[in-house]
Every structure is written in structure tokens, then in C-alpha cells.
Amino acid sequence: MRRPPYPVRTKPYGTAFLELARERPEIVCLSGDLTRQCEIDLFQAEFPERFVHAAMAEANMMGVAGALARSGHLPFVHTFGVFATRRAYDQIANAIAYPALPVRIIGFMPGVSTPGGPSHQAIDDVALMRALPNMTVVDVADAVETAQVARAVADLPGPVYVRLKRGEIPVVFDDGHRLSLQHAEVLARGIDVALFSSGMMLATTLAAARTLEEAGVSVSVVHVPTLKPLDGATVREVAGGVRALVTAENHSVVGGLGSAVAETLAEAGIGRPLRRIGIQDTFAEGSLTAPYLFERYGLSVRHVVDAAWSALDRPGPAPETPDTPETTTGSGAYSPV
Amino acid sequence: MLMPTVRRFSDPGSRWTVTDPVELALRVRLNAVRMVAPQGFGYLGQALSSAEQVAALFSAARPGRDRLVCSPGHYVIGPFAAAVALGLLDESALRDYGKNGSGVEAIGSERSPVVDHTCGSLGQGLSAAAGFALSDRMRGRDVRTFAMVSDGELEEGQVWEAAMFAAHHGLASLTVLVDANNSQVDGPVDTVTTLEPIAAKWESFGWHTADVDGHDPVALAAALADADAEPDRPSVVVCRTSTSHGLDCLPPDADGHFIKLSPELAWRAIDELTRELEALHA
Numbered sequence: 001m002r003r004p005p006y007p008v009r010t011k012p013y014g015t016a017f018l019e020l021a022r023e024r025p026e027i028v029c030l031s032g033d034l035t036r037q038c039e040i041d042l043f044q045a046e047f048p049e050r051f052v053h054a055a056m057a058e059a060n061m062m063g064v065a066g067a068l069a070r071s072g073h074l075p076f077v078h079t080f081g082v083f084a085t086r087r088a089y090d091q092i093a094n095a096i097a098y099p100a101l102p103v104r105i106i107g108f109m110p111g112v113s114t115p116g117g118p119s120h121q122a123i124d125d126v127a128l129m130r131a132l133p134n135m136t137v138v139d140v141a142d143a144v145e146t147a148q149v150a151r152a153v154a155d156l157p158g159p160v161y162v163r164l165k166r167g168e169i170p171v172v173f174d175d176g177h178r179l180s181l182q183h184a185e186v187l188a189r190g191i192d193v194a195l196f197s198s199g200m201m202l203a204t205t206l207a208a209a210r211t212l213e214e215a216g217v218s219v220s221v222v223h224v225p226t227l228k229p230l231d232g233a234t235v236r237e238v239a240g241g242v243r244a245l246v247t248a249e250n251h252s253v254v255g256g257l258g259s260a261v262a263e264t265l266a267e268a269g270i271g272r273p274l275r276r277i278g279i280q281d282t283f284a285e286g287s288l289t290a291p292y293l294f295e296r297y298g299l300s301v302r303h304v305v306d307a308a309w310s311a312l313d314r315p316g317p318a319p320e321t322p323d324t325p326e327t328t329t330g331s332g333a334y335s336p337v
Numbered sequence: 338m339l340m341p342t343v344r345r346f347s348d349p350g351s352r353w354t355v356t357d358p359v360e361l362a363l364r365v366r367l368n369a370v371r372m373v374a375p376q377g378f379g380y381l382g383q384a385l386s387s388a389e390q391v392a393a394l395f396s397a398a399r400p401g402r403d404r405l406v407c408s409p410g411h412y413v414i415g416p417f418a419a420a421v422a423l424g425l426l427d428e429s430a431l432r433d434y435g436k437n438g439s440g441v442e443a444i445g446s447e448r449s450p451v452v453d454h455t456c457g458s459l460g461q462g463l464s465a466a467a468g469f470a471l472s473d474r475m476r477g478r479d480v481r482t483f484a485m486v487s488d489g490e491l492e493e494g495q496v497w498e499a500a501m502f503a504a505h506h507g508l509a510s511l512t513v514l515v516d517a518n519n520s521q522v523d524g525p526v527d528t529v530t531t532l533e534p535i536a537a538k539w540e541s542f543g544w545h546t547a548d549v550d551g552h553d554p555v556a557l558a559a560a561l562a563d564a565d566a567e568p569d570r571p572s573v574v575v576c577r578t579s580t581s582h583g584l585d586c587l588p589p590d591a592d593g594h595f596i597k598l599s600p601e602l603a604w605r606a607i608d609e610l611t612r613e614l615e616a617l618h619a
Contacts, residue, residue: 050475052471055498055505057502059461059494060464060498061464063465063495064464064467064471064499064502066465067454067465067466067467067471067472068471070465070468071468072472090458091464094458094461095461095464
């Protein structure tokens with residue numbers, strides 16, 4: 001595990017996906033008119049005969065992908081998460097999820113990582129995809145995991161929704177880290193509070209854990225890359241050893257990580273105070289920069305620390321938190337669309 | 338209930354022979370009446386309007402190779418009825434159609450036999466058909482994909498996304514039959530939304546088109562042959578039909594989308610169609 005400030009990498013998905021495609025001729029790549037933005041210009045340049053421009057027509061793109069999978073191809077479908085899920089939900093349900101076809105849907109720009117406004121913010125994609133039978137839902141944390149995710153999902157049974165940040169991706173894990181889609185990963189063991197993190201909230205969660213530890217709170221940190229099927233055994237085991245829990249996700253608190261953890265706790269009869277950090281059932285307006293959105297909509301390190309403090313019912317004010325450069329989006333080659 | 342032995346139109350083991358499309362269309366109507374009669378209501382109108390199209394498809398397709406996508410799942414009754422008539426599907430399918438736990442569901446599902454793909458949620462089948470055709474071209478396979486589409490479905494935007502896609506990619510192995518029966522849930526299609534000119538719309542999207550009497554077996558066969566000969570573009574045959582065609586005993590105000598069939602009316606329908614079949618053989 002690295003310490004901040006974290007270095008960034010560009011195109012970790014696109015580069016790794018191309019490497020995988022060189023080994024797997026059955027892979028076909030579909031683009032909903034966001035080819036460079038989804039890093040698949042690399043694939044298009046090398047394998048034009050396996051690249052399909054599906055245009056701005058996501059419903060049709062999902063239907064075509066379903067038929068390609070039914071015919072033995074391994075389709076990877078690329079667009080922004082909002083268009084992949086909200087716009088084509090019925091098509092994914094009927095053409096992909098119900099027949100349990102191996103289509104890999106790659107949705108970019110999760111949550112409030114974009115200045116594109118509510119129309120471009122995928123704050124409900126995890127909830128929607130979790131609701132579909134047969135669907136696996138993956139939300140990786142950093143550039144190391146992003147570079148491994150295409151290979152990791154290639155042979156999973158049935159369809160997979162992968163949520164990816166685009167642009168400059170922070171490198172939080174050491175390069176030897178291995179992404180697991182089967183297990184939630186316990187990164188720290190403490191006895192007071194457990195912080196569960198999915199996707200790009202890892203850096204924020206780790207910063208919150210450091211602040212809490214410095215204030216004398218013993219913290220567990222659990223990284224949850226697969227939201228469905230959730231690793232309930234790890235959730236139950238960790239929850240049983242702490243007094244309170246906080247979930248942190250760049251997504252609505254309805255239907256994502258917080259809901260999944262709450263469902264697990266309730267069904268196991270584990271009674272612990274739970275706070276859900278995420279977008280509080282609202283659309284996030286007024287965007288230009290990510291730090292503004294993360295602060296305004298409750299996704300900052302301070303929000304995580306405050307939530308843990310409150311869940312533990314600690315006296316006095318929560319500890320001060322440092323600035324959070326970890327949540328800054330890059331402004332390099334991938335300017336927002 | 339028996340699960341069907343032949344799963345798909347294109348399965349390599351599928352075999353059938355159509356000796357007379359006129360007789361097959363009659364048998365589609367008769368079998369559809371038998372399927373709907375136990376419930377007293379159902380998607381009989383779809384079978385009546387598409388009977389000749391189904392007969393033409395089974396006549397033109399190469400068994401065990403070409404594909405059939407039945408986009409409006411309600412229409413799957415037609416391919417089921419034809420498959421029973423051709424010995425492709427067990428007679429028990431007539432009895433089991435639409436029953437609890439049956440593998441031959443009234444609205445097409447993943448486990449629907451005979452067809453290669455169907456869509457209960459309207460407007461999605463053409464995308465799948467385009468995907469099949471794209472796959473065949475990527476692999477250099479000589480396979481035709483036929484897609485049954487209904488006129489009401491043309492109200493769904495996805496159909497036109499797929500139409501643009503298929504034309505842009507030059508998917509010539511794709512042939513669509515649009516059943517223009519002017520019927521949808523709320524009444525005649527042209528009172529709900531204007532689709533005309535249907536053929537001109539497809540043509541402007543880059544398709545080879547034909548506009549025919551959908552109850553004329555000769556015209557349908559010719560249109561499918563022309564579509565097969567079209568080297569560069571996907572083809573669409575707009576079939577003008579009626580949801581009561583070929584069954585004189587139906588009341589004039591029968592709801593084409595979901596016909597009510599009392600036991601008495603069902604017996605009259607079976608009698609009428611049986612006599613027509615006998616006359617054909619006389």
C-alpha cells in the first residue's frame with residue numbers, strides 16, 4: 001500500500017484490455033461513440049475488424065452485444081456508466097442478464113467524478129445493475145486494479161458490469177497487489193470501527209482511517225471491489241469484531257455498497273450502528289471540480305471521519321482532517337465530455 | 338409437460354419440409370386456435386395476420402442453418418403452430434401453450450423452442466438479428482437471419498437504431514418481415530401513432546424494401562427471394578395484413594391484439610379451418 005500523495009497513471013484499462021485482446025481472439029469491442037474517452041482507441045487501432053462502432057444508440061448496442069455473445073464472441077461494451085445503465089436498462093435485462101450471456105459492460109465516469117452534471121453522473125448504476133439477476137457488479141479502486149480488471153472478468157460466468165474512473169487514475173496499491181473479485185480485502189484490522197470502501201473512495205477512506213487512528217480510534221478498513229455477489233462472510237466477520245461501521249461509496253446510498261452491507265448485517269442479525277457515506281439520495285448539481293462536489297455532496301475525508309465519530313458516539317468534536325488531494329481528478333489528456 | 342426436442346430453428350439437427358405454403362398457413366391458423374382455445378383468449382390475431390409470413394419463412398429458410406428472430410414475443414404462437422404442423426415440435430405443445438410451468442410460454446422467453454431468439458419486451462429483436470448477422474459476417478459464415486417484426490414495434494426508437502446500424506454495416510444476410518396488421522393494444526396503429534409511409538422510412542434508412550399483400554404466398558415468396566439476391570443491403574418486406582384474415586367466423590369487432598374465443602366460437606373456428614384443409618386436399 002502506497003502513502004499519499006499518490007502518483008497517477010493514464011489509460012490503465014485501455015492498455016491492459018488491448019493486451020488481453022491479443023491473447024483472446026474471441027473478444028470484440030463495442031463503442032457507443034466514446035472510443036477515446038473509454039480508452040479503446042488503442043484496441044480500434046490494432047484490431048479494427050473486431051471493433052464495432054455502435055454509435056449513440058445504447059439500446060441497440062446492448063442487443064447487438066447479446067447476440068454476439070450468444071454466437072460465441074466475448075463482447076466488451078464501452079460507454080459512460082449513465083448511458084450504459086439508465087438508458088439501456090430494459091435491453092440489458094432482456095438481451096443480456098436474463099439469458100446470462102457473457103457480455104462485459106464497462107461504464108466509465110462513476111458518481112460525481114465528472115463535471116458533466118447530473119446527466120453524466122452515474123450515481124445509480126450500481127443499484128440498477130445489482131437489481132438484475134445473473135449480473136456481477138465490480139467497482140475497482142485504483143490504477144493497479146484497473147489494469148487487472150479486464151482479465152479478471154473475462155471468464156466470469158454471465159454478464160458483468162464494471163465501473164471505471166477515467167483519465168488519470170491514482171495508484172494506491174503496490175504493483176504486486178492482486179485484484180480479487182471473490183473476496184473483500186481487509187486492509188487494516190481494528191476493534192472500534194470498520195470502514196468499508198468501494199471504487200475510488202479507497203484513498204478517501206484510507207485518509208479517514210489515518211486521521212481516526214491518530215485520534216485514538218482503532219480502525220478496520222475493508223476494500224470491496226465486487227458489490228455483487230457481495231462477500232458476505234467477510235462483512236459478517238469484520239462487523240462482528242467492531243462496535244460500528246461506515247460505508248463509503250461514490251454512488252447513491254440507495255442500492256449500492258451501503259445498502260448491500262446493511263442487508264448483510266440485517267439478515268445476519270448483527271446489530272451495529274451503521275453510517276452510509278455516499279450521495280444522499282439527491283442529484284449533484286453545480287459541478288466544475290471534483291473536490292467541490294465531493295465536499296458539497298458528503299464524500300470528503302471529513303465526512304467519513306465525522307460519520308465514524310458519530311457511529312461510535314464519541315464525545316467532543318471529531319478530529320480535524322487534512323486536505324484531500326486524493327480525490328482530485330486529473331486535468332490531462334481526458335478533459336470531460 | 339414435455340420439453341421440446343428441437344430447441345432452435347438453426348440447430349444443426351433441425352429438419353423440415355414445406356410442401357405447400359398455403360396449407361402450412363392454414364395449419365398455423367388451426368393450431369393457433371387450438372392453442373388459444375383452452376384459455377378462451379390470447380394472441381390469435383397475431384397468428385392470423387402472420388400465418389402466411391410464417392409459412393413463407395419456413396419455406397425459404399434452410400433448416401439447421403438459417404436463423405429466425407421473432408421480435409414481438411406475442412407472435413411466437415405462429416412459429417410454434419408451424420413447428421407442430423411440420424413435425425418439428427411435439428403435438429403436446431398445442432395443449433401446453435401458455436399453461437403454468439410450460440416451456441411453450443404465450444409470450445416468447447429464453448426457453449421458447451423453435452425460434453433462435455424472441456423478445457417479450459417489444460422493439461428489441463432487430464438489434465439481436467443485426468448482432469447475429471454481424472457475427473456471421475465477422476466469421477465468414479453463409480447464414481441468413483430472418484426477423485419477424487410488428488408494425489406496433491416501429492414506435493420503439495430502438496428499432497430505428499438497429500435499422501441504421503444494419504444498413505450502415507451493410508448486413509445483407511438480414512431479412513425483416515414487418516407484419517403491418519394495424520393493430521396494437523389501444524386500437525388500430527394509425528389511430529395511436531402514424532407510421533406511414535413504412536416502406537419509405539426503411540428505404541430512407543438504406544434498406545432494400547418491398548411492400549406486399551401479407552396474405553399472398555406468391556408475393557411473399559418472391560419478396561424473400563429478392564431479399565436473398567440483394568448483395569449489399571439488409572432487406573425488409575412490409576406485409577399488409579389483417580388480424581382476422583382467414584377466419585370468417587370471428588365477429589367483426591374482435592380485438593386483434595387479444596382475441597376472446599369462447600368454447601362455442603373455438604369449435605366453429607376449428608370446423609371452418611378443418612373444412613378448408615379438406616377442401617385443399619379434395
